[in-house]
Amino acid sequence: MEIPAQDAAHMARAVELAGRGHGTTSPNPVVGCVVLDAAGHVVGEGFHAYAGGPHAEVVALAQAGERARGGTAYVTLEPCDHTGRTGPCSQALLAAGVARVVIAVPDPNPKAAGGAARLRAHGVAVTSGVRAAEAERVNEEWLTYARLGRSHVTWKFAATLDGRSAAEDGTSQWITSPEARADVHRLRAAADAIVAGIGTVLADDPHLTARPAPAATPGAGAGGAGSPGADGRKPLRVVVDARARTPQGARVLDDRAPTLVAIAEDTGTELKADLLRLPSDGHGLDLEALLKELATREVVSVFLEGGPTLAGEFLRRGLVDRVVAYVAPALLGSGRAALGAAGVGTIGAIHRLTFDEISLIGPDVRLIARPATQPGREQ
Template sequence: MTSRDIQHMRRAVALAARGQGGTSPNPVVGCVVLDASGEVAGEGFHAYAGGPHAEVVALREAGERARGGTAYVTLEPCNHTGRTGPCAGALLEAGVARVVVAVADPNPVAAGGAETLASRGVRVEAGLLAEEAERVNAAWLTFARSRRPYVTWKFAATLDGRSAARDGTSQWITSPEARAEVHRLRAESDAVLVGVGTVLADDPSLTARVPEPLRARPVLRVVADPGARTPASARVLDDAAPTLVAVADDAVVPPHLAGAVRLPRADGGIHLRALMAELHGRQIVSVLLEGGPTLAGSFLREGLVDRVVGYLAPALLGAGAAALGPAGVETIAEAHRLEFEEVTPVGPDLRIVLRPQSPKES
């Protein structure tokens, strides 16, 4: 691989990122097509589920210039017909001579595009910038490989890790700029998840208030409510967005929660892996975990947190509720170790983005 190969694949990764929030339950994919002389002839990305795939967009732009050229694709071209035709076939029809792939497709229904291309004489090379391509498509890859949604835990806290003061007040720890970003995070997610404690304490609406919708389907609001305590007046039960209330299978459910899904109990709450399986079955690729230190601790303990996004306010409380509840740690050796991915000022606050040092068993 040459430096120009890296340059073009990096551009394909950047294009893929432009589809985040709009393609679910499909992956984000970017593609750059060069002509036979090595000049960029077309580029594209998958913008929305059911729309043209990245390769098709790039090939349309390239036209006849694609013949004998090279295509850089962040995910192995699909080899099946769904709402659109197979991208491997489109590349063959366009006469592309070389295809560089970052990540193999883990979906057995769609995989095999690289093999099909190679069998027809196309030079296929794989693995270029795989780590970068995996990161931009982390949610869908987790969904496909682990058969559960990708979970981002979002929290807001003071510098000493408090999410509420001693008297219970928590609005607002962070700035308007940080809160605007949270709405963007919601809009990029398929679901926003809280515990019933958050519903009872704050009565949040959990809607994504952004200037322009990012997705065709609305964000699903999910409440983990083992005892079926969500009141009929709760804002999460309004018609602003769909809501799924998950109750324990032995809960006495009031009439206004008749549509709740029943799941097994575990550790006094909802069985989280059963909840993840339920959401996976509903084609929920990504979840933004917002609610409560107890629920966050349980997700960490179960190894179900894939990314952490924290907003730290330049304030100290010295007492009050911690942002994180019990997470199964008894000694420093058992600490959940994370790696910094990004540290960015947001207004007067600080946004930190972290990921687990090593993947948890899923």
Template sequence: MDEPAQSRPGMAVPASDDALHMDALHMARAVRLAALGRGTTSPNPVVGCVIVDASGAHAGEGFHAYAGGPHAEVVALSEAGERARGGTAYVTLEPCAHTGRTGPCAEALLKAGIARVVVAVADPNPTAAGGAARLRDHGVAVEIGVLAEEAERGNAEWLTFVRRGRPHVTWKFAATLDGRSAAEDGTSQWITSPQARADVHRLRAESDAIVAGIGTVLADDPRLTARPAPTAPPHPNPDRQPLRVVVDTEARTPATAAVLSAEAPTLVAVADDAETDLQTPVLRLPRSADGGLDLHALLAELARREVVSVFLEGGATLAGSFMREGLIDRVIAYVAPALLGSGSAALGQAGARTIADTHRLVFEEVTPIGTDLRITARPVTEEN
């Protein structure tokens, strides 16, 4: 008769359905906790952690609230205290193994006597990775992959930044039900409700940079600042404003443009052969094959400046260029229950000349906002 399989330190043992269910429940809580750090942790990831004691009872929880602050595991361990010994830690991202502005979380878990660590997503950052191996080497059972899809979605900006070496790009637009972003005479204020516009300011505040084209600057003279409602959760740095980036190939931004105000930092991206006497910081970039700016070079430069997330606003032409180059990672559309029948489309030339070239999307969420709908989708790729 075969002997039952014996476990060894650091080796995961097949779990029962009940145990798997509890793992999913605790990790779902950790994912929700991680979301509380959205917009305040850059250039760090959002991370949530839940600690249960040896009996399976909830002992502590926490999330990474701001860059330079304590990591989620440290916050949760502090709340759990001695109850963490022999318990399980549920973490949305593999505990770090390096010392940065804070100490390695893997060591904190070991010191606390945690017996098991359940991870949603392995850390793709070679600088910080290795926490799981460190824990296993010291006899801690480690499992990776619980609710990985949900955790990846919540940390999409940072994961894109690390894996692709460029910021995650969210394209936002507002349109009528028949897809018009402006009327025939060019007017566009306001297609959507005050609630939808307030939601846009919330998303702006969560981003590292707001990007718009020169066409939008000349037509609307926007401020491109984040002005969240007074009821919004307080930011650890209340004076923080996202970087404003104007894509202005020929350097046509007027010196009096609202986007150049002192309310927020601004970067005007121009072609390397363009002439300009603007006093604001100017970023010179190579031209693309069609004469516009090289958007890959733009995102690479923003990544060098630790811009993890970009909020792309305004301009069908610029949005079409980003889509054509495969540089849009998420689409957020605010659709108003209104019809125009003519006027400007939200998206310009995006490289889809036939139905076979259509840029297909996967819906992630459809949410009523005021009288409008907010539709969140992501492009279909080989990865999904």
């Protein structure tokens, strides 16, 4: 189907608006909306800014007022058809007298879906699938969460040009520049949870918090900076620690942010922390069970920073949805690799990625990539 240039252009703007909600809407999706009057002029724009706040359609329709009657609304996600913390957007569009609604992506949430059908039933012309790929990408965290029932995972690592994340003696501070580290904190602040393994906790004793960072770097695919997140949330800290070896005095257990320690079901411990008991196998804790449990706690997005071993396990199990790599113009020649065993025994089993972005962050290069095939995520 050939998409009219006007539809493509207005939906592109709606996708741009949706991106402004990154890091502040969880557990809701990011959504953008553009409203035209009957003559085809833009009269309203909006995006979903925070959970519990007005949806994108409501914001755009309020700006448009009576000029929306007989016009067209462009929405990146199918208008909801249920009453939650706010009313159904399908009803808001009908009340505004909009004659046509253009949708990028259908809503996979059965509780909210049905907006397109309701609009059609009341005589509104509905077009779907316009700029679907871009709308999928801007909303990928929530779509993974809604479709797969688990948190979306971004694996971040920093390495030298020859792929080393630490020197032979274990030192790693600092491989990358202050600019790159500030960018990492911005991405941390936009996530719902920051995950690390017990190896990282024992070796580095990290805080795993999102600390203040400079203004957002264009093109990173996530919103606001700072600590806590732009909506006042502090990302949950999660330690994957099958045998409960986290020291009671570890920084990750301080009061700077909430912390969850994931341990094996059969582990006995006197550790005073919020514990999550999970099944385990020969490779460690069931990481998919971890992500599903986090999803029940409304953790839509996970920022994985947990060393080469844990990253390898997430990758081996097909649980990495996006990779953000910071590569420094430096060489070590030996030392710890950025990625451990990831289930690849032969070149035919290699984990293929596709690049989304390659950009300079200070003197370093930031690479954003994702698995070449992501079944269940983009439909």
